[in-house]
Amino acid sequence: MKATMLYGPRDVRFEEVAEPKILKPTDAIIRLSATCVCGSDLWPFRGLNPITAPMAMGHEYCGIVEEVGSAVTTVRRGQFVVGSFCISDNTCPHCRFGFQSSCEQREFMSGAQAPLARVPLADGTLVATPELPADDLIPSFLAASDVLGTGWYAASAARVQPGSTVAVVGDGAVGLMGVLAAKQMGAGRIIAMSRHKTRQDLALEFGATDIVSERGEAGVSRIKDLTKGVGADSVLECVGTKQSMMQALQCARPGAMIGYVGVPHGVELDGAELFFSQRGLMGGPAPVRRFLPHLMDLVAERKINPGKVFDLTLPLGDVAEGYRAMDERRAIKTMLRV
Amino acid sequence: MKATMLYGPRDVRFEEVAEPKILKPTDAIIRLSATCVCGSDLWPFRGLNPITAPMAMGHEYCGIVEEVGSAVTTVRRGQFVVGSFCISDNTCPHCRFGFQSSCEQREFMSGAQAPLARVPLADGTLVATPELPADDLIPSFLAASDVLGTGWYAASAARVQPGSTVAVVGDGAVGLMGVLAAKQMGAGRIIAMSRHKTRQDLALEFGATDIVSERGEAGVSRIKDLTKGVGADSVLECVGTKQSMMQALQCARPGAMIGYVGVPHGVELDGAELFFSQRGLMGGPAPVRRFLPHLMDLVAERKINPGKVFDLTLPLGDVAEGYRAMDERRAIKTMLRV
Numbered sequence: 001m002k003a004t005m006l007y008g009p010r011d012v013r014f015e016e017v018a019e020p021k022i023l024k025p026t027d028a029i030i031r032l033s034a035t036c037v038c039g040s041d042l043w044p045f046r047g048l049n050p051i052t053a054p055m056a057m058g059h060e061y062c063g064i065v066e067e068v069g070s071a072v073t074t075v076r077r078g079q080f081v082v083g084s085f086c087i088s089d090n091t092c093p094h095c096r097f098g099f100q101s102s103c104e105q106r107e108f109m110s111g112a113q114a115p116l117a118r119v120p121l122a123d124g125t126l127v128a129t130p131e132l133p134a135d136d137l138i139p140s141f142l143a144a145s146d147v148l149g150t151g152w153y154a155a156s157a158a159r160v161q162p163g164s165t166v167a168v169v170g171d172g173a174v175g176l177m178g179v180l181a182a183k184q185m186g187a188g189r190i191i192a193m194s195r196h197k198t199r200q201d202l203a204l205e206f207g208a209t210d211i212v213s214e215r216g217e218a219g220v221s222r223i224k225d226l227t228k229g230v231g232a233d234s235v236l237e238c239v240g241t242k243q244s245m246m247q248a249l250q251c252a253r254p255g256a257m258i259g260y261v262g263v264p265h266g267v268e269l270d271g272a273e274l275f276f277s278q279r280g281l282m283g284g285p286a287p288v289r290r291f292l293p294h295l296m297d298l299v300a301e302r303k304i305n306p307g308k309v310f311d312l313t314l315p316l317g318d319v320a321e322g323y324r325a326m327d328e329r330r331a332i333k334t335m336l337r338v
Numbered sequence: 339m340k341a342t343m344l345y346g347p348r349d350v351r352f353e354e355v356a357e358p359k360i361l362k363p364t365d366a367i368i369r370l371s372a373t374c375v376c377g378s379d380l381w382p383f384r385g386l387n388p389i390t391a392p393m394a395m396g397h398e399y400c401g402i403v404e405e406v407g408s409a410v411t412t413v414r415r416g417q418f419v420v421g422s423f424c425i426s427d428n429t430c431p432h433c434r435f436g437f438q439s440s441c442e443q444r445e446f447m448s449g450a451q452a453p454l455a456r457v458p459l460a461d462g463t464l465v466a467t468p469e470l471p472a473d474d475l476i477p478s479f480l481a482a483s484d485v486l487g488t489g490w491y492a493a494s495a496a497r498v499q500p501g502s503t504v505a506v507v508g509d510g511a512v513g514l515m516g517v518l519a520a521k522q523m524g525a526g527r528i529i530a531m532s533r534h535k536t537r538q539d540l541a542l543e544f545g546a547t548d549i550v551s552e553r554g555e556a557g558v559s560r561i562k563d564l565t566k567g568v569g570a571d572s573v574l575e576c577v578g579t580k581q582s583m584m585q586a587l588q589c590a591r592p593g594a595m596i597g598y599v600g601v602p603h604g605v606e607l608d609g610a611e612l613f614f615s616q617r618g619l620m621g622g623p624a625p626v627r628r629f630l631p632h633l634m635d636l637v638a639e640r641k642i643n644p645g646k647v648f649d650l651t652l653p654l655g656d657v658a659e660g661y662r663a664m665d666e667r668r669a670i671k672t673m674l675r676v
Contacts, residue, residue, distance in 0.1 A: 253432065253437075254622070280621075
């Protein structure tokens with residue numbers, strides 16, 4: 001089969017590779033219904049994470065179970081499944097506390113920008129739907145695999161409460177999903193920071209009540225104005241740069257939690273500054289598996305439409321263009337039809 | 339009157355100063371029943387915080403109201419009161435969210451190692467008891483002013499839950515109060531890290547279930563052993579050094595909160611490390627005022643005895659010896675009789 005490999009900065013190749021096989025009795029092989037390009041794929045694509053060997057790309061996935069290993073009991077051939085980008089056993093203590101992304105057996109999914117993919121620890125990682133979903137729901141189920149689950153975790157880690165005021169830093173796909181999550185959690189006011197018209201529109205559609213187009217100090221000052229000088233109760237940091245983290249900390253009120261899900265690149269925090277600012281932090285790779293059953297129900301019942309975050313759909317073979325479109329900010333998020 | 343002034347490293351003087359006066363209509367003057375030396379007083383005493391001018395020392399206090407300004411309505415002359423080391427109006431948005439230590443009008447109390455002290459924003463800062471308390475309760479009421487309230491906040495910020503496993507880093511007075519707080523909040527297991535017999539004994543008396551005397555990596559490894567490799571659900575960081583913060587982060591499980599109340603000195607946090615370790619942080623100066631009414635009730639009803647943390651009592655005139663005893667770790671915490 002042909003699949004997506006990254007050889008170096010901006011060198012995405014769609015090339016012949018061996019088909020995945022069951023390697024352990026706990027594995028499953030799935031035939032992908034759709035896959036996509038993640039904002040985090042852009043870090044190595046841009047050369048900001050080192051690449052020492054060709055990487056099998058793709059960690060967001062949904063599809064039909066093709067084959068399961070002999071130890072797999074909860075999913076079977078022919079079922080439609082969604083899995084987290086974090087492989088987990090869902091039975092270890094960390095999983096039971098709801099932090100499957102820190103599972104004792106954690107692996108990160110790879111090789112999903114392909115027609116077939118191997119999913120380790122299938123019982124702990126995959127969730128099946130009761131029946132095959134309608135085609136038009138595929139994008140939303142796919143979103144649940146990472147981008148929606150990650151935005152949801154940001155809102156959960158930031159302890160969004162009914163009626164609270166939430167600020168979302170970052171208008172990428174995760175930030176937009178954070179807006180959707182905050183809305184579902186009953187936030188009274190959702191301030192999306194975005195400079196781009198198409199993203200602003202989508203944020204409003206997902207539930208944002210205010211848009212702040214300024215950045216840095218001007219952006220913080222706008223949020224202070226909008227909150228009568230107080231700051232937000234919860235802030236979702238969905239970028240991962242030093243600037244975005246500082247922005248998140250500064251637009252929060254004392255006692256607020258920052259849920260941070262952008263992988264930090266060059267972020268250093270001064271202990272004394274954090275102490276006296278009295279802001280709380282909780283983040284990390286999202287334990288999507290915790291949220292998957294609920295999110296998949298919301299999608300199946302058509303209560304949310306996170307699939308709208310895909311504003312570019314390409315055939316899998318055009319995956320390189322999918323990366324470029326996101327890199328150049330021509331697309332928010334690229335879905336790849338398999 | 340004579341009061342305590344710090345002139346430079348290890349230069350504590352008990353010397354003649356002007357009596358405090360009402361400066362604003364919101365002030366109160368109190369006649370102290372007792373006062374004490376705080377662990378944080380040792381930072382400037384040791385020369386680790388710069389001193390540019392003589393400092394009026396002391397921020398933990400309880401006593402009888404001597405005089406109130408014309409705008410004060412909730413406390414009156416003759417009442418026994420306890421106040422937070424953080425002066426707050428208790429009406430601004432941050433106060434209403436329970437973060438009085440980030441009050442828009444915040445000041446830090448000073449000059450309380452003296453017979454009389456001025457308390458600004460008396461209505462927002464002081465809490466009166468219904469009647470004058472018995473003498474033997476004075477140490478426990480005094481503790482509520484800072485050290486108990488700070489340990490309590492550490493447990494609250496670390497989200498201690500009934501039945502949860504709590505680790506306390508630091509066996510100073512605040513750490514010991516953290517043990518007491520975790521016990522009151524229903525923690526199932528409380529692991530106190532302490533190398534000193536007298537402190538270990540007090541920790542056990544306050545509710546610790548386990549003592550870990552090892553430090554650094556060995557200490558972390560002991561806590562991992564005690565928790566079957568998982569780590570603690572909540573960690574109270576009550577020191578403020580780089581080593582103690584690293585220890586706190588490492589003995590927590592993924593998803594755990596670290597409540598940190600030791601003022602950080604030289605603590606830098608790497609964003610990516612914190613992200614992948616998936617530990618949460620919440621700290622800062624304790625909003626003692628939030629907890630004061632509850633803590634004062636617990637003391638009045640003799641349900642807790644935090645006053646036991648004072649293992650040295652001296653006349654106020656011997657305040658310099660009180661500092662030295664704590665600096666040399668001959669005393670956990672010095673109470674000063676006025």
